[in-house]
Amino acid sequence: MTSTVVSPEEFAAGMERHYVAGADDARKVTVGLQPESRFADIYAEFAHLYTHEQLEALGEARAAATDPVERDRLNRLWFEAADAVAAGDVVQAAQDLMNERLAWRADFDGEPQSLNALLALISSEPDFERRAAIYELVCQADEEFAERDVELNARSQELRTLVFGLDGEIAIANARMGIDVQRFSDQINAVSERTAAHYAEQADRLFPELLGRDEQHPSRAHAGYLRSLHQWDHVFTRERMAEVCERTLDELGFPLDRIPTILPDLEDRPDKDPRACVIPVRVPEEVHLIVRPTGGLTDYGAFLHEAGHALHFGLTSDQLPFEHRYVAPDNALTEIYSYVVERITHEPLWHQRHFGLSREDAELVVAQNSFIDASLFRRYGAKLAYELEFWADPRDPRNPQRYADRLSAATRMTYPTSQFASDMDAGLYAADYLRAWRTSEQVIAWLRGEHGEEWFCNGKAADFLRELFVQGSVPSNEDVSRQIGSSADDFDDLIAHLSA
Ligand SMILES: [Zn+2]
Numbered sequence: 001m002t003s004t005v006v007s008p009e010e011f012a013a014g015m016e017r018h019y020v021a022g023a024d025d026a027r028k029v030t031v032g033l034q035p036e037s038r039f040a041d042i043y044a045e046f047a048h049l050y051t052h053e054q055l056e057a058l059g060e061a062r063a064a065a066t067d068p069v070e071r072d073r074l075n076r077l078w079f080e081a082a083d084a085v086a087a088g089d090v091v092q093a094a095q096d097l098m099n100e101r102l103a104w105r106a107d108f109d110g111e112p113q114s115l116n117a118l119l120a121l122i123s124s125e126p127d128f129e130r131r132a133a134i135y136e137l138v139c140q141a142d143e144e145f146a147e148r149d150v151e152l153n154a155r156s157q158e159l160r161t162l163v164f165g166l167d168g169e170i171a172i173a174n175a176r177m178g179i180d181v182q183r184f185s186d187q188i189n190a191v192s193e194r195t196a197a198h199y200a201e202q203a204d205r206l207f208p209e210l211l212g213r214d215e216q217h218p219s220r221a222h223a224g225y226l227r228s229l230h231q232w233d234h235v236f237t238r239e240r241m242a243e244v245c246e247r248t249l250d251e252l253g254f255p256l257d258r259i260p261t262i263l264p265d266l267e268d269r270p271d272k273d274p275r276a277c278v279i280p281v282r283v284p285e286e287v288h289l290i291v292r293p294t295g296g297l298t299d300y301g302a303f304l305h306e307a308g309h310a311l312h313f314g315l316t317s318d319q320l321p322f323e324h325r326y327v328a329p330d331n332a333l334t335e336i337y338s339y340v341v342e343r344i345t346h347e348p349l350w351h352q353r354h355f356g357l358s359r360e361d362a363e364l365v366v367a368q369n370s371f372i373d374a375s376l377f378r379r380y381g382a383k384l385a386y387e388l389e390f391w392a393d394p395r396d397p398r399n400p401q402r403y404a405d406r407l408s409a410a411t412r413m414t415y416p417t418s419q420f421a422s423d424m425d426a427g428l429y430a431a432d433y434l435r436a437w438r439t440s441e442q443v444i445a446w447l448r449g450e451h452g453e454e455w456f457c458n459g460k461a462a463d464f465l466r467e468l469f470v471q472g473s474v475p476s477n478e479d480v481s482r483q484i485g486s487s488a489d490d491f492d493d494l495i496a497h498l499s500a
Helices: 008-030 039-049 052-064 068-087 091-103 115-124 128-164 168-177 181-194 196-211 220-227 241-252 297-314 332-346 348-355 359-392 399-411 426-451 462-470 477-483 492-498
Strands: 106-108 111-113 262-265 277-282 286-290
Touching: 008 039, 008 052, 008 068, 008 277, 008 286, 039 068, 039 091, 052 068, 068 128, 091 115, 091 128, 106 115, 106 128, 111 115, 115 128, 115 220, 128 168, 128 220, 168 181, 168 359, 168 426, 181 196, 181 359, 181 426, 181 492, 196 220, 196 359, 220 359, 241 297, 241 332, 241 348, 262 297, 277 297, 286 297, 297 332, 297 359, 297 462, 332 359, 332 426, 332 462, 332 477, 348 359, 359 399, 359 426, 359 492, 426 477, 426 492
Parallel strands: 262 286
Antiparallel strands: 106 111, 277 286
């Protein structure tokens, strides 16, 4: 195959076509409409773009750029191109592994079940022992795939080290995110420590209460079930979910029926991934908001979280270039928006308005929901610390135990070793979530100060949010923090939320 080096503009146009095709494929697999992923086959159609010569040419164009906006665009394009060049030798292995995971089946209740089906079942299964049995099967799958997960990660890191000219995933993340990830992880650990006693007190009381049995350190098997707060299912019914969430967005100032670029998919298909997500196939024209309802308050939270992303992508200016509209150096910006919208479910007033709960009951649900949020924050803090250890040496045989120890200690749940290689998101995404945890609390405190307790239902937050959404991926997470007079080193609002 002969390759020719193209201009940065032509490269960006080609890459956008690749991303649109890839996102369309990912959507069909995620929502359970297509049994196998084809991302390596799609990559092959665009592989002529991803050569070392092309990457070098983009690097030269970046070095020659004098205008800061132009330079930023070319820098983003270079990072995306480096990702793609480094993926060339592992993309087929990654697709094969993913498709084997999708094809994996285990018998439960006499029926062969996919991993996605088991993960959807476990969150709504009311029986304690049956949840433990389902989790056993999920862990078996993770054990079967662990060695190949590790090899793929290790090999990928070796290739990326060469292509980026940086020392491994942590150095690449530092350069891409523009922060010192290790320092940030240390700051998060300090927040976890400062709020540990309060969390322990809540855990001692709430784990037994929510599970209906005397479990001080429940297995992770019960995490999804706990998170759903099922004792309130009669209030947060599946039937009312779409209607209430749409009304909530309307009151925030964003009527979905007037934003035709956002396409909700709330169907319950057997092989649909139960982890809610947004897949922007075209930005801003085609943004899929994907939720698989499993019952309970968690569905409302998931819908609103994803709606925050969908509003961001769906309201991004179509005048922006690919690099500021479709790609971002990380996900820490868009996660601010999802957290802010999801946090509406932490407002007692929201529960009173939409569900007719008394103030007392509303505060009870919110307290339980805040405990779940704190357990997730602690989980992600521990995950980031663990992932930094993992990337220092993916093949280190101590990694499974480190994973189980760190996650169990932080959450006061019992984590097995078997998910040490599967419970990871690409690109140190845990850091993006944690940056958003910090900044979204700053934003909510600021919105409350500016627009009062009713900030989420008086339409007054919409102008501020819309102004941010229009800018696509241009600002960084930390820019938003600075814009409201806060700073990236200010964790006070987060600590206040975690101490509530
Ligand atoms: Zn998100």
